[in-house]
Every structure is written in structure tokens, then in C-alpha cells.
Amino acid sequence: MRSCPNILPRRQRGLVRGQTMSERVMAIVETLEANHLLGEGAFRFGSPDRVVLVSGGPVSHLARWSLVAGPPTKRVVVRQPARTVLPAAEPHQPLTGDVRLVEDSPLLQAEVEEWKHGSWYHDVTLRAAGLADLFSKLRSTTDSAPFNHPHSTSLPTRPFWSGALAYDLVQWTQPLRLQHPPAEGTVLAVLWCIENGVVVDHLNESSAVFGNDDAWVTKADALPVKADGTVEVPPLQPHREAVTHTDETHADNVEAVRQGIVNGQVYQVNIGKHWQGEIDHPYAVFQRLMRENPAPFSAYVHAEDLGLAVASSSPESLLMLRGDELQTSPIKGTCPQGATPEEAARLRDAMYGDQKERAEHRMLVDLMRNDLTQVAVPGSIGVARFDVEAYANVQHLVSHITATLQPDLTGAHALDAVFPGGSITGCPRTVVCAVIDELEQWPRSFWTGSIGYMDVHDGQGAWNILIRTLEAHFRAGRWQATVGAGGGITIASEPRKEVEEAAWKGAALRIAAGWMRNEHMALPSGALGIHPLEPPSRPANASTCGRIMHLEQEGDAVPAGSVLFVDNLDSFSLNIADAVAQTGRDVVVLKGRSPQSERWLDPVALHDLLERLQPSHLILGPGPGRPNDAALTMALAHHALAGQLAMPVLGVCLGHQALALADGWAIVPSPRGPVHGVPVDIEHDGTGVFPAASGPLKLTRYNSLVASKRNEHHLLVNATEQETGLVMGLRHPTRNVHGVQFHPESVGSRDGQRLISQFLSSQSDG
Known part of the structure; x- marks a missing residue:
């Protein structure tokens, strides 16, 4: 591989990493809170729930704008059905070829709620066959008129839905039942209707208030934001952690997957484990992540009364839809940052030349092309970019795959086709989802799910993959959190190295949570960047297909x-x-x-x-x-x-x-x-x-x-x-x-x- 230059513009001198984006977003949140336009003090305008989408890091084709949603007044919650409705699968071993397929899943039951008199009240129950059907049914409860106070970014121009989808919705996107499903009543999705907010355009270094609530928009628009954009982030509070799988169990799972590959049952399986412990507050963890590990698809959502929060510094995009153009950007292939630019370049070159990393990435590109074919115009799929994307502590191989959406389908159908993402499941998709359940023996919940947004009237939107993610629950007066990390296992995987890779992939989250000190794992930190590799492949002429x-x-x-x-x-x-x-x-x-x-x-x-x-x-x-x-x-x-x-x-x-x-x-x-x-x-x-x-x-x-x-x-x-x-x-x-x-x-x-x-x-x- 020839050493490729960083195509990102140089950072201005004196700016700390992520300040140009993440610090500004944190300052806006702080200002809105201080003026009772966000959080518990904003009860006159809506609920204390939070939705924050942050494009951290330098401005690029990946990171263009961020969103701080105003206090929501409408949301939808999906929960795991009772076992009488959706029973657990009988014990079986998919890794040996015993894959048990089902024809139908029960309807998703989604509770639409409205914020009234200081509480969430039930409005209507929607029953849907899957994700696409759910978003379609949300049209009837969503205003289709443009915002009274518009914005000028690529966000939807009318009320849209934003929130989190748990990985365990795989029960509706794959023909499987789980042997280890979530407990009855576990939240599988929570989405909020975004009717007001502040959008930050990082390209123009400007922000705009938008929405339909004249009073909220007027007050928010009049607020000054700190000129220097700096925010005081709470200091770390150390806590102890536990882990769901020992290193030995993790290594055994890697070896089990390798044997399954030898037997022809699977090609690649992404398996992981979870670290758990107490934290101070999930938003404080998110602030530390934004400052130390900025990423283009970062997000924070918090449902106050549900005691649920998800904080993510994800670098990976699952799906975007602009007009009729779909894009998915799978990440597969990882190496550490370098202590110097020269070392970072050497590590990039080694990753690019590594047959295991390239094969793993190629496999994922083929998988995501296959998924898009379900909803794309035949012949329209191509690889638009192939890059190394460098983040604070790691560097990744990333392909950007594009396609034209079939005219009779929407972005909701595309989301249904690609969820959960191929980079965090493996190949072949249906079988490996069953194998993940067999080996991990633990519901993934929101880890490896998605946070994003969608205009339910035309399907425009974008969704990340929830890697580099912390999920927190408020119980008995304390926040308890979980961090998941893992990797794709191929025949060339070495169990010891896979265990080590999962540990350093989860390290930034564990440090931000206070479970781990920096000196426990030396993580070189390098410049953020995008390094283009091979020329893109072009799609066929779809008109002749x-x-x-x-x-x-x-x-x-x-x-x-x-x-x-x-x-x-x-x-x-x-x-x-x-x-x-x-x-x-x-x-x-x-x-x-x-x-x-x-x-x-x-x-x-x-x-x-x-x-x-x-x-x-x-x-x-x-x-x-x-x-x-x-x-x-x-x-x-x-x-x-x-x-x-x-x-x-x-x-x-x-x-x-x-x-x-x-x-x-x-x-x-x-x-x-x-x-x-x-x-x-x-x-x-x-x-x-x-x-x-x-x-x-x-x-x-x-x-x-x-x-x-x-x-x-x-x-x-x-x-x-x-x-x-x-x-x-x-x-x-x-x-x-x-x-x-x-x-x-x-x-x-x-x-x-x-x-x-x-x-x-x-x-x-x-």
C-alpha cells in the first residue's frame, strides 16, 4: 500500500481535539439547561428526556452537523413481549448446523405516549410486522407540514423521529427465535418525535434554532453561547467493574467459531462480551467521550422515567438515505493509532496489507452489497470510497457503499433490510445471529443496535451502529452501566489476540466510565484523519438491468x-x-x-x-x-x-x-x-x-x-x-x-x- 495523505483540513492551532464540534454542542446543551429550555427545568415545554446527535472530530463527508433536540412531547416505546407471545427457542447448537428457522414473528407492539401535566401518558398502541411497518404506522401520528421555523441543513424539514433501536430487534429482522432473549418488558426501542431543536452546521461554524413551538424557539434563539465553547466536564469517579465472560471463556468462544468455520457452518462471526459497573452519570461519561474520543456518529439519548440512557462515540454509519441514494459504510479491519505520525502510517500500511484484515473487510462489503440488493434498483450498487479512517486511539478500514433505492420503497424498508449491521454480526447473516445468541448467552440490548433519525413520510434519515457504546440504567438511586466490545472471528483469528483486541476496543469507554485507569492500558493517541485507498468501483447501468x-x-x-x-x-x-x-x-x-x-x-x-x-x-x-x-x-x-x-x-x-x-x-x-x-x-x-x-x-x-x-x-x-x-x-x-x-x-x-x-x-x- 502506498502511504496515503490525510485529506482532512488541518486543525487550527490551539484547538484541542474535538473542540470545534463536540465542545460547541456541549456548550449549547449547558446553555439550554441553564435557561430551563432543556432537562428537568424545561417542563413547561416538554419532557426531561434527551436526544443529542453529535458529529465529533474534524469536518468531513462523515461529520457535517450536530443536533440538540428540544424537550420532546411525543415518544414511542417498544418492549420485549411476554414469553407466552414470543417464547424463547429450545436449546440447540447452531454452530453445529442445527439452525431452527421460523416463518413468522409476533407483531411488534409500540406504545405511543404524549407528555402532559408533567408525565408521559399513553396515547395509542401500534402493532407492526417489523421496523418498516412500524415507521409506516407512525405517519398517522406525525405532522407532515414543514417546521414553522426552518433550518438549512440536511436534517428533515418537518417533525421527524429519532432514538435508539436495540440489537435484539433481530427477532423481527431475521427468521429466528433467541435462546437467550431479553427479559419480558425490556425496552427494545425508544424513539422521540423531534419538533424543536438546535442544529449545528460544522461546515459553516454556525447554529440555528428550528421547530414549531414559537415560545421555545424564540427563547432558545435569543440565548448567547459561550464564545470559547468550553464546558467544564465532571471529573472521573472511580468504580469497580465486572465482566460477563472471562478471558478464557472468550478465547473458547473464538476457538468454537473457528471450528464452525472449518466445518463450513459459518464464514465469520462477530462475538463479544460485556463489562458492567456503577457510573456517576451517563451524560458525564458522554462528555468525556466527546472530548477524548470524538467520532462522527456519536449520540446520547436519555428516557428519564424509564431510567435508561445510551451514550455512544460510534465511528460507524449503518445507513443513510438522501433523496433516492442509499449509503452504508461498514467498518472491518482495525489497528491501533501510532505514537507518532510515522508509526501510525506504518500501522495503516500493515493493516492494509494483512490478508486477514482485507478478507474480513471484503466479506463485509459483499454482505452489505447483498443487504442493499433487497431494496436497491438492480445494478445500482457500487463502492464509492475505500478509506482508512483514523480516530483518537484506533484506525479502521472503511468502505462506503452506495445504491439507488427502488421507487416503491422507503428508507424504513432499507433499515429493515440492513439491521442489525453486518460488521457486528457476520456471515452468513441468519446463521451467525443464531450463533451469537448461542455463544454470548446474553442479550446484547442496545450495544450493536442503532441510534439515528427518520422522516417517516419520505424515509430520509441516518442510523449509526452502536459500537463504542455505554448503556446505563438507574436503579435504587444509582446508575449501573454496561459496555460491550468484541470483534469479527475468521479462520485466521488467534484467540489471545482477539481477547486483547476486545479489551482495547472497550478501553476508552471503560476509562470514561471510571472503571479503568489510563495507565492500565497504554493507548497511543494520534491525529484524526481520512486516508483514501483504492479507486472506487462504479455501478452498472441500471437502466439496462x-x-x-x-x-x-x-x-x-x-x-x-x-x-x-x-x-x-x-x-x-x-x-x-x-x-x-x-x-x-x-x-x-x-x-x-x-x-x-x-x-x-x-x-x-x-x-x-x-x-x-x-x-x-x-x-x-x-x-x-x-x-x-x-x-x-x-x-x-x-x-x-x-x-x-x-x-x-x-x-x-x-x-x-x-x-x-x-x-x-x-x-x-x-x-x-x-x-x-x-x-x-x-x-x-x-x-x-x-x-x-x-x-x-x-x-x-x-x-x-x-x-x-x-x-x-x-x-x-x-x-x-x-x-x-x-x-x-x-x-x-x-x-x-x-x-x-x-x-x-x-x-x-x-x-x-x-x-x-x-x-x-x-x-x-x-
Whole structure:
């Protein structure tokens, strides 16, 4: 990697880190409080609850404005249902392949409350199928008229909702039940309707009061803010801490994940643990974080009567929507800051060149591309930026992925598609969420959830990922808090290093909480910066792309003659569908591993389905586990080899293994261990899906298992990995049946689109 310059403007001399943004926001909060326009003294205007969104650090494309919300008068609270409504899952072991899917979750029950006479009163109960449905139903309780007193930033121009979503809402975004769910009645979400506030434009170094309450806006607008912007932050008060997992247990969990990767059940799993202890006050912790660890997606929310507060100095954006442009910015790949600029540059270079860090990041980029495909216009997804972002104590690899939202969907649908974030779960998404529950044995609550905002009328908004986050509860007159930290586990992970990484990721929070002294963990502190890396990839021409449709129910209307894609619970499946759509063909996605898919195991029902769809081509998709875990894919593989399918067939990864297994090959652990997210050189003979007269192709492997010859077989080897000789491609000598043991659709597969086009150019056997 060439050393890349910091593209951020130089800080003015004399300014302490974060002062240009964070200090100004703290000064505004202090001024509003002192004049009874915020907090307990503002009861004439609304509740004492707080919502503060802070873009800390230097001005950049990440950090442009901050928000101090006025006293809210309307909020919505979602709680964990009773066990009679949503029971815990029976004990099972997803890491061994025992993944138990559910078809439906109970409705979310959201209580809308209004602030009256000094208290929150119930207004209406909303019942929603999920996050998208909840935000849609909030439209009826939200004014759609513009603010009487407007602002000029990119915030919504009318009342909008802002607040916190717990990770445990995964019970509604993934087809799973948790073995270790939150206790009944636990708060899963609290959102406030923002009708007044102060917005700070960091680019112009200005602030503006906005809203609908004339009295509050007039009083707030007349207030002077300290010229120097400095605020006195309460000193640290030392407290003791406890931890949910010992270092030994944490290391055992890392090793368990590595074994699950070897067995082909998962590719990467993000696991962590929690530190707990007493704190002085969550806002005091937040102030220390803003001063010492400024981050562009910092946030503080506090529900006074619920005794709940969340303080976050998150550097990571889960989702933004501006107009019809979606953006997600996954972080994966971490190294410490340097004691000097030269050391920081050396650490950046080492991280960029580290195969584990790059593979982990590539895997996450492929995952988030897949998630956006659920709501994006086909062919519109691209990687706009790839940077190293440097913060006070750490440096991260960050990609900024953009897409165009489908015209009939909103930002709420996009949030539903990407929550919880891929960087804090792993791949394949559904399976790893079950594995996290199995190993951590502790509800994550708001850690790795999101704080953000949304205009429910048009879906415009932005959400962070709650890493570098403290959750606090007021009980028996004291604040008790929890800090979570962890990391993504791959086959290359070393348990001891993962335990150490989690400790220093959580260190800044633990120091700010008073649980840990600075000298207990030496954390070099360096300059904040953004260092651009590779040129961005460009999306395809979406106007020439085909459609992606989903066959959910037997009677769903889908066009005949499309490419039929069987989705086997993989986190990259829709990337393949999108790659096919980029050739101009329509794609019908059929779930291959779900309670609904069992109906297609009846040969008559499967025959009738294929007769109705008349697919031009069939792709058997990738997925976790072994081929026999995907019964529908195995059935189709047998039909393909028996000549009972007229259309060309391509098996990708698990689909490739299903074809090999149906032909009598053995499916065995890869002799040199699993490889996930790593581009490799593939040699081929120019037959089947491989282009003639071309040299080795660069394609990305995501596999722990490979096909191995046992006796004589019909399928012929037409591609191998250059370094190892492992089988990477198979073809039938007389039938249009092919298999590839790599992911042609990956962002790391330079030559993948050529192979997909080659397969789609092949004709039916008749």
C-alpha cells in the first residue's frame, strides 16, 4: 500500500481535539439547561428526556452537523413481549448446523405516549410486522407540514423521529427465535418525535434554532453561547467493574467459531462480551467521550422515567438515505493509532496489507452489497470510497457503499433490510445471529443496535451502529452501566489476540466510565484523519438491468422465462441475482432453506413449479453447512445430472458441492483449511463457463469444504486453484451442467461477471 495523505483540513492551532464540534454542542446543551429550555427545568415545554446527535472530530463527508433536540412531547416505546407471545427457542447448537428457522414473528407492539401535566401518558398502541411497518404506522401520528421555523441543513424539514433501536430487534429482522432473549418488558426501542431543536452546521461554524413551538424557539434563539465553547466536564469517579465472560471463556468462544468455520457452518462471526459497573452519570461519561474520543456518529439519548440512557462515540454509519441514494459504510479491519505520525502510517500500511484484515473487510462489503440488493434498483450498487479512517486511539478500514433505492420503497424498508449491521454480526447473516445468541448467552440490548433519525413520510434519515457504546440504567438511586466490545472471528483469528483486541476496543469507554485507569492500558493517541485507498468501483447501468423478484408463496405471480436462483441462506445470494440482472435478464429468487421451501420437495409440486416458471437458466446458490442441509438444492442437483432439467444449470459453492455429491464425489474439509474472502488465481481449460483462450482468472473463494474424487464420475474437472490444485470447477460432458467452487459475484472477483455472462449465453438442452 502506498502511504496515503490525510485529506482532512488541518486543525487550527490551539484547538484541542474535538473542540470545534463536540465542545460547541456541549456548550449549547449547558446553555439550554441553564435557561430551563432543556432537562428537568424545561417542563413547561416538554419532557426531561434527551436526544443529542453529535458529529465529533474534524469536518468531513462523515461529520457535517450536530443536533440538540428540544424537550420532546411525543415518544414511542417498544418492549420485549411476554414469553407466552414470543417464547424463547429450545436449546440447540447452531454452530453445529442445527439452525431452527421460523416463518413468522409476533407483531411488534409500540406504545405511543404524549407528555402532559408533567408525565408521559399513553396515547395509542401500534402493532407492526417489523421496523418498516412500524415507521409506516407512525405517519398517522406525525405532522407532515414543514417546521414553522426552518433550518438549512440536511436534517428533515418537518417533525421527524429519532432514538435508539436495540440489537435484539433481530427477532423481527431475521427468521429466528433467541435462546437467550431479553427479559419480558425490556425496552427494545425508544424513539422521540423531534419538533424543536438546535442544529449545528460544522461546515459553516454556525447554529440555528428550528421547530414549531414559537415560545421555545424564540427563547432558545435569543440565548448567547459561550464564545470559547468550553464546558467544564465532571471529573472521573472511580468504580469497580465486572465482566460477563472471562478471558478464557472468550478465547473458547473464538476457538468454537473457528471450528464452525472449518466445518463450513459459518464464514465469520462477530462475538463479544460485556463489562458492567456503577457510573456517576451517563451524560458525564458522554462528555468525556466527546472530548477524548470524538467520532462522527456519536449520540446520547436519555428516557428519564424509564431510567435508561445510551451514550455512544460510534465511528460507524449503518445507513443513510438522501433523496433516492442509499449509503452504508461498514467498518472491518482495525489497528491501533501510532505514537507518532510515522508509526501510525506504518500501522495503516500493515493493516492494509494483512490478508486477514482485507478478507474480513471484503466479506463485509459483499454482505452489505447483498443487504442493499433487497431494496436497491438492480445494478445500482457500487463502492464509492475505500478509506482508512483514523480516530483518537484506533484506525479502521472503511468502505462506503452506495445504491439507488427502488421507487416503491422507503428508507424504513432499507433499515429493515440492513439491521442489525453486518460488521457486528457476520456471515452468513441468519446463521451467525443464531450463533451469537448461542455463544454470548446474553442479550446484547442496545450495544450493536442503532441510534439515528427518520422522516417517516419520505424515509430520509441516518442510523449509526452502536459500537463504542455505554448503556446505563438507574436503579435504587444509582446508575449501573454496561459496555460491550468484541470483534469479527475468521479462520485466521488467534484467540489471545482477539481477547486483547476486545479489551482495547472497550478501553476508552471503560476509562470514561471510571472503571479503568489510563495507565492500565497504554493507548497511543494520534491525529484524526481520512486516508483514501483504492479507486472506487462504479455501478452498472441500471437502466439496462433486469428485475429481481422473490417467489414467497406458491401463487406469487412471476414471469416465465426468467433465471431461477435458489437461495440457500447465504449472505451473498442476492449479489449473484444482481450480477445476473446486470446482463438484462429477470431473476426469480426461490428460498431453498426455509419452512416454506419444504413443499417443493414433493416431486410433483417441484415439476409443476418448473412447468409454470419455465426458467431459462437455473442457479443453485451458495450457503452454509453441507449440501445435504439444503434438501431442495440436492433434489435439483440429482434431477440435473439425470437429464430431467432442460435448462442450463450452474452450482455456486454449496450448489457446486451438491452437484458433485449427487455425482458420487466426496465433500471433505479443504486440505489447507478454510478460505473466505480471499481472491485466488484459478487455472481452467476454457470449457463450460470459462472463457476460451484466457489465462488464470482472479476469483474469490468462500469455502471450507471441497469436492474430492472417490471413483469414476460423470462430472469433469475444468478448473483448479493454481497454488493448491484444489477443484474449483466442474462440468458435465454432455449436459449443460456446471459447478464453481468460488463466488464470481464478489467484489474481489475481478473476472466474475465474465463467467456469469458466459453461463447465461449457453442455451437450453431442449
